[in-house]
Amino acid sequence: MANAFDVLEERGFIEQTTHPEELRELLGKESVTFYVGFDATAPSLTMGHLIPLMSMLHLYRAGHRPIFLLGGGTTMIGDPSGKSDMRQMLTKEAIDANVESFRRQFSKFVNFADGSAILENNANWLLDLNLMEFMREVGRHFSVNRMLTMETYKARLESGLTFLEFSYLLTQSYDFLELYRRYNCRLQMGGNDQWSNIIGGYELVRKVEGASVYGLTLKLLTTSAGTKMGKTEKGTVWLDPERTSPYDFYQYLRNVDDADVELMLALLTFLPMEEVRRLGALKDAEINRAKEVLAFEVTKFVHGEEEAKKAEATAKALFGGPGVAEDMPSTALPRAVFAEGMDILTLLTETGLAASRSEGRRLVQQGGITLGDERVTEIDYLVTEAEFSGGELVIRKGKKVYHRVVLQ
């Protein structure tokens, strides 16, 4: 079997590591326990979380033992990395709820029952720490002088940094120490923005325990343009189907930049690299084929094969020609209201395609709304029952947003 380190490297996961040679050797000769921490700042995992998840699964498949560390404790502080402002403090209740939903979501991908993978929560050891003991054991190993030179803090020195956030590094570093002691955890992985936090833990374990542990950072899911992927402005792409429907999830991937397809196939699917490279090499319109594979594979992984097929069928029906597909967002409205006719603006707000009547008005005026095959040009256009076929009517907003109105 290929060395797991090589697998991660070939697929483009690795950004930086401490002692790459040693780590590779270690992963090649024994089963290693490793961990990735997840801050519980949101109520659902996002597409961005797939990178660490996939990297963990690659190692898992190679026989190593992953620890999914939920940040029930560290989230009480909030990681200042990459943040220009103070993080909003979450209530204990909110954090617990987030941790719980992460737990459920991870359980869909990994079986924690047989001990081959571990789900932990750092609230278990951070919440009851004694400050003085903690400072004497952990605090003394951290040089403030050095911390102040770290990118994370340097940026914040301008805008303000409280001790609360400054201390984040210590708590995350302590996690590594705790996991080393409890599970003989030897490796911490995380997004590249976690480099300084990871180094913090790595140095702490080496100093306190004199043990050889390692750190590795993963590529962040960004577009070639540099913006964070899976966290669109419009809203985050969530793994929770209630927040981002499987269809929207599929579409997000279906529409990635040409330049990003190959990398995303490598990072987000288990397809063999030969296949990834073949698909990534497709040119011009052909590369759409690669995007279809990407969208299907990842949707299947996250939402299951059935949902992936539905999303794919819906997309093909919509973009391949006229057609109404099952798996399209829809709104049911009573048949009676269309006897008199419903004005287009009301219909747009009812279906959620427009947040307000003003927005709907703009959409219509700019030619962005299509009913069936007819573009709507009048803002006071009345939609009547006659326009429905088979009790259904498809409204299209722009080129890609479809919504189905069903009479009931």
Next chain:
RNA sequence: GGAGGGAUACCCAAGUUGGCCAAAGGGGGCAGACUGUAAAUCUGUUGGCAACGCCUUCGAAGGUUCGAAUCCUUCUCCCUCCA
């Protein structure tokens, strides 16, 4: 505790001799054209509504005024320096 500076729309950021401010500019978003459901580019748009007008908005609450993002008072939060 003392002195000073700041808080503007999704984000950044103008505006503070009171009216011409629903509030410049940039980013982002949305829509149109072009395309391959891509990128880049160009154009329009981006508080709400019964819409050539009306209503709500410039940290919060009051006040002055015919009229306030702009002036006054109190409060909240943030930053810098001092202790």
